[in-house]
Amino acid sequence: MDESGIKKQNWDVKETELFLEILKELDMKKCLDGRKVRNNKLFKVAHRRMTAAGYHRSVDQLKFRWKLLKSAYYKCKREPDSPAPTKIQGWWRYEKTMVAIMESRHSLVGAGVNSDRNDEVTEDSDGDASMLHWPQPCPDNSTHNLDLIIKMDPEMDTQLKIGFIGAGNMAFGIAKGILSGNVLPVNVKVSAPSSRNLGRFQEMGVATTHSNVEVVCGSDLVFVAVKPHLVPVVLNEISQHVTDRHIIVSVAAGVTLATLEELLPENSVAIRLMPNLPCVVQEGALLFARGSHAKPEDGALLRSLLHRCGLVEEGPEAWIDIHTGVSGSGVAFVYLFAEALAEGAVKMGMPSALAHSIAAQTVLGAGRLLRDSGKHPAQLRSEVCTPGGTTIYGLHTLEQGGVRASTMSAVESATERARELGRKSATAGSRK
Numbered sequence: 001m002d003e004s005g006i007k008k009q010n011w012d013v014k015e016t017e018l019f020l021e022i023l024k025e026l027d028m029k030k031c032l033d034g035r036k037v038r039n040n041k042l043f044k045v046a047h048r049r050m051t052a053a054g055y056h057r058s059v060d061q062l063k064f065r066w067k068l069l070k071s072a073y074y075k076c077k078r079e080p081d082s083p084a085p086t087k088i089q090g091w092w093r094y095e096k097t098m099v100a101i102m103e104s105r106h107s108l109v110g111a112g113v114n115s116d117r118n119d120e121v122t123e124d125s126d127g128d129a130s131m132l133h134w135p136q137p138c139p140d141n142s143t144h145n146l147d148l149i150i151k152m153d154p155e156m157d158t159q160l161k162i163g164f165i166g167a168g169n170m171a172f173g174i175a176k177g178i179l180s181g182n183v184l185p186v187n188v189k190v191s192a193p194s195s196r197n198l199g200r201f202q203e204m205g206v207a208t209t210h211s212n213v214e215v216v217c218g219s220d221l222v223f224v225a226v227k228p229h230l231v232p233v234v235l236n237e238i239s240q241h242v243t244d245r246h247i248i249v250s251v252a253a254g255v256t257l258a259t260l261e262e263l264l265p266e267n268s269v270a271i272r273l274m275p276n277l278p279c280v281v282q283e284g285a286l287l288f289a290r291g292s293h294a295k296p297e298d299g300a301l302l303r304s305l306l307h308r309c310g311l312v313e314e315g316p317e318a319w320i321d322i323h324t325g326v327s328g329s330g331v332a333f334v335y336l337f338a339e340a341l342a343e344g345a346v347k348m349g350m351p352s353a354l355a356h357s358i359a360a361q362t363v364l365g366a367g368r369l370l371r372d373s374g375k376h377p378a379q380l381r382s383e384v385c386t387p388g389g390t391t392i393y394g395l396h397t398l399e400q401g402g403v404r405a406s407t408m409s410a411v412e413s414a415t416e417r418a419r420e421l422g423r424k425s426a427t428a429g430s431r432k
């Protein structure tokens with residue numbers, strides 16, 4: 001191993017965060033075992049993903065970085081009250097993700113299995129990654145998982161043909177996220193009846209057409225991104241061209257897996273995905289549920305494909321309508337709040353442009369801190385409140401306006417509306 005290479009260039013925050021996100025997403029917890037060959041494969045996949053993102057680290061460098069992070073994690077665990085370990089600069093930024101990786105890993109590895117708790121090293125250690133001692137094989141289906149990871153290799157993403165039916169805001173957001181990863185524009189095709197939304201796809205190098213059937217015939221994975229009431233129309237149109245090669249992913253609010261499966265040929269692989277608009281800037285929150293013929297591999301493929309769009313989670317279908325309320329629509333609730341913040345400032349005499357840019361930055365900063373600190377919002381809120389200070393006066397006014405109850409009701413109404421749309425599309429589908 002090129003030891004000097006390991007020490008030469010410091011890791012920056014973005015690079016380490018990306019590395020951990022990749023390991024988390026690869027479901028590392030389930031895949032590491034005592035066999036060096038398998039561990040090498042996993043780090044090779046991470047290496048390729050890092051390279052694709054513009055970070056050039058060798059497999060050994062990645063292993064060494066992982067070892068240091070683990071060391072910091074165990075140190076912190078042993079001495080929770082002592083200052084954060086200094087050998088990983090800015091450790092606090094990574095702690096939450098490391099805990100997520102390590103703790104789920106331990107729960108899976110289970111008691112009595114060799115752990116790596118004592119392999120603490122320092123940044124000055126010789127970094128011989130061949131000395132890493134991973135836990136012994138997991139009792140779960142880790143072989144299967146590793147096979148999945150190899151299958152989900154970014155090289156596979158580059159071969160996958162992806163179609164979008166519908167060229168609106170959501171299709172654009174997802175396409176933009178996907179294309180910032182390993183997917184090549186030449187492997188993407190989009191259809192819409194008119195040309196008015198196609199230009200921005202063409203600018204990204206994506207092929208466009210007015211034929212939905214052409215999209216289906218040329219794709220392995222097809223996003224159905226039309227308004228909910230049009231889903232039955234579109235599925236009826238494409239159904240006879242859907243084969244067992246296809247994965248059909250609907251993003252339509254409310255439209256259930258049962259409706260999708262009813263409108264598609266028997267045994268079709270259908271997935272219901274609820275994204276949100278910030279996919280455009282790779283900060284989306286996406287939740288999907290697999291249909292009855294969609295295998296875990298299909299979900300893993302989708303997750304791999306979407307990982308550049310933001311947070312991607314899988315859950316039971318019952319949560320999709322709720323996610324629609326809290327996140328799909330929730331984005332608009334946050335915009336409303338941002339607008340109101342800015343208008344408050346304008347009312348108090350600040351120029352509008354400045355007020356809006358400050359409101360946007362306030363929402364962004366508050367969101368990032370909330371996500372990255374892992375703290376409960378109530379805790380952060382109390383950290384802003386000086387007793388007798390300005391914030392508590394403002395919060396009192398918000399509470400008098402019932403902001404909390406109306407926000408909860410907004411999520412409830414949006415969820416109920418998604419359910420209603422689902423019932424409508426089911427009825428429309430069964431009439432066909």
Ligand SMILES: NC(=O)C1=CN([C@@H]2O[C@H](COP(=O)(O)OP(=O)(O)OC[C@H]3O[C@@H](n4cnc5c(N)ncnc54)[C@H](OP(=O)(O)O)[C@@H]3O)[C@@H](O)[C@H]2O)C=CC1
Nearest residue numbers: 166167168169170192193194197225226227228252253328
């Ligand atoms: N916008 C959002 O924030 C979110 C939206 N969604 C869901 O995404 C889906 C799309 O929403 P959104 O992108 O906002 O909608 P848009 O109105 O922006 O886009 C709809 C697209 O569908 C196209 N279209 C209409 N009829 C057909 C047809 N028969 N065949 C193919 N394409 C057709 C339209 O074509 P044309 O360009 O010619 O008008 C347009 O490109 C909805 O089901 C929505 O519930 C989910 C989460 C968030």
Ligand SMILES: O=C(O)[C@@H]1CCC=N1
Nearest residue numbers: 253324327328329330
């Ligand atoms: O308003 C809508 O119906 C879509 C679904 C979630 C966000 N926009």
